[in-house]
Amino acid sequence: xxxxxxxMLLTLTLILTIFLSGCSNSDSDGKGEASGxxxxxxxxxxxxxxxxxxxxAQQNKLVNDIIKQYQTDHPNVTIKQEVLENExxxxxxxxxxxxxxxxxxxxxxxxxxxxxxxxGNLFAPVDELxxxxxxxxxxxxxxxxxxxxxxxxxxxxxxNISPIYYNKDIFAKYNLQPPATYDEFLNxxxxxxxxxxxxxxxxxxxxxxxxxxxxxxxNRLGGDALEKAIQGTGKFDDPAxxxxxxxxxxxxxxxxxxxxxxxxxxxxxxSEFMNEKAAMYLMGTWELPNYTTNPDVPQEFKDKIGFFKFxxxxxxxxxxxxxxxxxxxxxxxxxxxxxxxxxxxxVQYFVEKxxxxxxxxxxxxxxxxxxxxxxxxxxxxxDLLNELNQASSLTLFADVQMKPAAAQVHLDMIQAxxxxxxxxxxxxxxxxxxxxxxx
Amino acid sequence: xxxxxxxxxxAALYVLPALLLLVVLxxxxxxxxxxxxxxxxxxxxxxxxxxxxxxxxxxxxGTFWQSAYHTFLLALFSALSLIGYLMIALVLSGxxxxxxLFRKIYLIPMLLSSVAIAQLWLKIYHPSNGVxxxxxxxxxxxxPPAWLAEPSLVLxxxxxxxxxxxxxxxxxxxxxxxxxxxxxxxxxARIDGASPWQIAFRIKLPLITxxxxxxxxxxxxxxxxYFDLIYVMTDGGPNGSSEVMASxxxxxxxxxxxxxxxxAVGFFLLVIxxxxxxxxxxxxxxxxxxxxx
Numbered sequence: 001x002x003x004x005x006x007x008m009l010l011t012l013t014l015i016l017t018i019f020l021s022g023c024s025n026s027d028s029d030g031k032g033e034a035s036g037x038x039x040x041x042x043x044x045x046x047x048x049x050x051x052x053x054x055x056x057a058q059q060n061k062l063v064n065d066i067i068k069q070y071q072t073d074h075p076n077v078t079i080k081q082e083v084l085e086n087e088x089x090x091x092x093x094x095x096x097x098x099x100x101x102x103x104x105x106x107x108x109x110x111x112x113x114x115x116x117x118x119x120g121n122l123f124a125p126v127d128e129l130x131x132x133x134x135x136x137x138x139x140x141x142x143x144x145x146x147x148x149x150x151x152x153x154x155x156x157x158x159x160n161i162s163p164i165y166y167n168k169d170i171f172a173k174y175n176l177q178p179p180a181t182y183d184e185f186l187n188x189x190x191x192x193x194x195x196x197x198x199x200x201x202x203x204x205x206x207x208x209x210x211x212x213x214x215x216x217x218x219n220r221l222g223g224d225a226l227e228k229a230i231q232g233t234g235k236f237d238d239p240a241x242x243x244x245x246x247x248x249x250x251x252x253x254x255x256x257x258x259x260x261x262x263x264x265x266x267x268x269x270x271s272e273f274m275n276e277k278a279a280m281y282l283m284g285t286w287e288l289p290n291y292t293t294n295p296d297v298p299q300e301f302k303d304k305i306g307f308f309k310f311x312x313x314x315x316x317x318x319x320x321x322x323x324x325x326x327x328x329x330x331x332x333x334x335x336x337x338x339x340x341x342x343x344x345x346x347v348q349y350f351v352e353k354x355x356x357x358x359x360x361x362x363x364x365x366x367x368x369x370x371x372x373x374x375x376x377x378x379x380x381x382x383d384l385l386n387e388l389n390q391a392s393s394l395t396l397f398a399d400v401q402m403k404p405a406a407a408q409v410h411l412d413m414i415q416a417x418x419x420x421x422x423x424x425x426x427x428x429x430x431x432x433x434x435x436x437x438x439x
Numbered sequence: 440x441x442x443x444x445x446x447x448x449x450a451a452l453y454v455l456p457a458l459l460l461l462v463v464l465x466x467x468x469x470x471x472x473x474x475x476x477x478x479x480x481x482x483x484x485x486x487x488x489x490x491x492x493x494x495x496x497x498x499x500x501g502t503f504w505q506s507a508y509h510t511f512l513l514a515l516f517s518a519l520s521l522i523g524y525l526m527i528a529l530v531l532s533g534x535x536x537x538x539x540l541f542r543k544i545y546l547i548p549m550l551l552s553s554v555a556i557a558q559l560w561l562k563i564y565h566p567s568n569g570v571x572x573x574x575x576x577x578x579x580x581x582x583p584p585a586w587l588a589e590p591s592l593v594l595x596x597x598x599x600x601x602x603x604x605x606x607x608x609x610x611x612x613x614x615x616x617x618x619x620x621x622x623x624x625x626x627x628a629r630i631d632g633a634s635p636w637q638i639a640f641r642i643k644l645p646l647i648t649x650x651x652x653x654x655x656x657x658x659x660x661x662x663x664x665y666f667d668l669i670y671v672m673t674d675g676g677p678n679g680s681s682e683v684m685a686s687x688x689x690x691x692x693x694x695x696x697x698x699x700x701x702x703a704v705g706f707f708l709l710v711i712x713x714x715x716x717x718x719x720x721x722x723x724x725x726x727x728x729x730x731x732x
Binding site for chain 1: 481593676
């Protein structure tokens with residue numbers, strides 16, 4: 001070999017190296033440029049959300065429609081979407097936050113989840129929108145969940161309550177009625193297990209699913225004792241909170257839940273209900289499309305699904321119209337976005353459009369007020385919407401209420417409680433310790 | 440060619456790009472991880488220097504030691520399973536019918552991604568309609584366990600797919616090493632009247648000891664940092680009974696918003712890996728290597 005090809009090869013290697021490092025450079029430069037406004041008034045907005053076409057088909061379509069329309073109405077704006085699945089979304093949000101590269105507009109959860117981001121000065125307040133163009137548009141109590149120290153940092157787009165869905169066919173087979181009291185509910189569970197049926201579908205690998213059951217029991221027994229304990233104005237050693245934990249274990253002992261629930265994800269648990277292998281399923285109203293609008297679910301199955309409210313307890317402290325639920329996700333504007341004004345305009349537009357079309361097109365309940373008189377809606381949807389309007393109280397999901405570290409302890413403890421790895425006393429003790437730790 | 444390579448500048452130019460990438464992508468993050476381990480940091484806000492507090496907390500953290508014990512068990516099982524793989528490779532390298540087919544069968548799990556394997560085994564282990572429990576019920580076991588929900592079983596239930604996943608890799612390595620042994624040596628032994636057992640244990644195994652040592656290091660260190668299948672299949676649950684060190688690190692940093700502590704766990708894991716590698720090399724070091732050329 002003579003030297004020439006070698007020299008050429010070397011040059012090539014060098015060029016490649018420079019090119020590769022140049023790539024990463026231009027990429028980070030490009031970010032500033034991409035989400036900034038160019039000299040010709042062109043604006044690119046980055047929008048990160050969690051409705052992939054695969055798992056949230058209805059929502060994904062809705063987002064795309066809104067973006068398309070926005071771009072037609074605002075020809076100088078281009079919206080770049082990044083879509084991730086729930087768990088990945090949360091991780092990516094944290095990593096982008098650490099390097100201060102949040103998208104201009106993104107999705108966040110309320111309360112405890114939001115707090116570290118606000119403290120880190122990453123989200124911009126949206127109070128101007130709330131007191132301006134969007135005033136009076138939201139259902140009372142929804143935006144408050146996104147407020148920290150008097151300022152609101154995101155606008156909710158969903159509102160959820162959690163009913164117990166049930167399979168009318170299975171109930172009819174054993175002559176059962178939707179229970180109104182807890183004793184009746186226990187009787188339903190017993191009748192079903194005696195006949196070899198699985199009463200309740202649950203996938204507790206995800207843990208917040210089991211948390212719903214605990215939250216309802218705590219609410220029915222102790223009113224707002226759980227909320228107070230979480231906020232620090234009460235204590236976890238409240239007898240009602242211990243009793244609720246004991247009640248969970250009683251249900252486990254009765255074989256109320258499908259087998260192996262602690263090793264199954266929510267999707268796997270859900271499929272027990274969707275395949276009619278379990279009679280009941282406690283879940284948020286975000287599941288409604290599956291029982292109403294989702295074209296992939298057979299109508300025959302949709303017709304079998306009814307719901308009832310979590311039953312009351314005789315010695316309990318709350319009425320049947322108090323729900324576990326609250327606003328789901330909301331939209332934030334990044335504090336260091338170079339096009340904050342444009343981003344806020346888009347958020348306003350998005351919230352309004354979502355409010356109008358999410359009912360009819362996606363079958364989810366928006367956080368903005370809806371006029372349902374004009375549209376033809378599935379009965380199940382209308383019924384739940386009415387329930388929402390009559391709600392006497394709405395308890396925000398515990399893992400969202402708590403700060404991340406405490407929420408983690410809560411979720412771990414829920415799984416341990418359902419798996420009978422802790423006693424009810426240890427369960428509340430560990431919660432108290434996590435809340436006391438603060439951070 | 441030799442002339443070009445003897446030019447120091449040219450040699451440096453060749454080495455440089457890879458070295459740069461290695462430093463930027465591996466060594467700098469390692470140093471940073473150790474540095475973050477000294478901080479109280481939620482990953483978003485400001486960092487507070489807290490010295491070795493995270494590391495002392497680590498030493499007293501029962502959950503961490505529990506996950507370290509799980510990791511140790513995995514490493515132990517991986518190392519022990521090597522014996523089985525070696526036996527299979529010995530059989531396959533002999534002149535048996537269908538050896539080629541078996542080799543392919545063992546290798547197939549390696550071609551699947553971890554997530555695909557996890558999904559496959561989730562179906563197998565499904566408590567009510569999984570393949571395993573359906574089979575167990577069919578042969579008359581009335582109430583088979585829910586494998587991934589039973590704290591006492593879940594870890595071992597996870598070991599099966601993990602070991603299955605890597606079986607082909609080690610069998611292939613052993614097979615290649617065994618095939619490298621000159622036929623003349625085996626032939627000579629056979630003429631001298633050595634039994635197949637003697638050939639295997641007195642001739643073949645001693646000749647591939649170097650390869651065996653490498654696989655032990657690979658298996659043990661690989662198990663120490665094992666993460667993916669466990670993350671997808673159980674997420675460390677139920678109640679931490681399948682948590683390993685790497686998943687614990689992930690949960691602390693990304694779920695609990697405690698990047699400082701998560702980094703400390705990560706750095707500790709690195710130190711353990713280095714120590715174990717060093718110990719294994721020390722333990723398996725031999726003064727005279729056997730050569731057959």
